[in-house]
Amino acid sequence: MTATLEKPITAFQIKRIMQNCSYQVETKNEWVQWVTGDVNCTSLKSITHDQAIKIMHAQTGTKPLNEPTENWAVFDKANPKHKVILSLLYQMQWVKPSEKWGEVPDLDRLSAFLQSEKSPVKKKLKDMEPLELEKLIKALSGIVKHRYK
Template sequence: MTRTKPQVYTGTGSAVDNYQNPQKQLQTIVHGGRSHSKSNWGLFDKENKQHRTILSLLRTLQWVVKSEKWGEVPDIYRLSDFLKSDKSPINKPLNDMEPTELSKLISCLQSITTKKYK
């Protein structure tokens, strides 16, 4: 069991309401503080093995951004732009893809990796 240290709440309003309604914080995390008029097609499910494979390939391709908390993380905005482009084999948001479509995307990213490091 890990010990946690209590933290002092510094927000406005009720701390309980803030804890139970973290939409603003979540939106900041998801968008990285950026305002995007378009939806982000690169959002992924961390429980999906194919999605994790795609994130691994993004790291291999060095499609990463700096994160204060995690160091370097895969750039899901770059992935989103790629999925929306004509270069992508499947023009759909990552979470809407079927397993066969995800396989095509994985093959495409593996091919890009091969060409980059050949």
């Protein structure tokens, strides 16, 4: 996208950024300089819609909805404990449709679970030690039991 095709900042975004800065002009200037990478740029009207979104997410500590997350659910097909986890995903009905296979485990959901506070081990699946995998299997088994009470 060239600069001429990018959407300009909206009035709502200007208001929200200023609100998040407690209407402190110097603070707003720093945010504009940060997002543009230009120390001479201080006007909100000079930034794009996407840059405004980046500022607002940084101010509030939220993550943009379309921001890709790292996949923590990469399996080792030779590891028998990984195969147990795949089986548990089917039993928990954490699956999504697939044209080729009918349905497949929802690895995005597993990855989000591994990164959440609910996970007993906050690590990538491939980085887990055997005891950590056992903890994860026990937690997922608990979800299966709860589902079929």
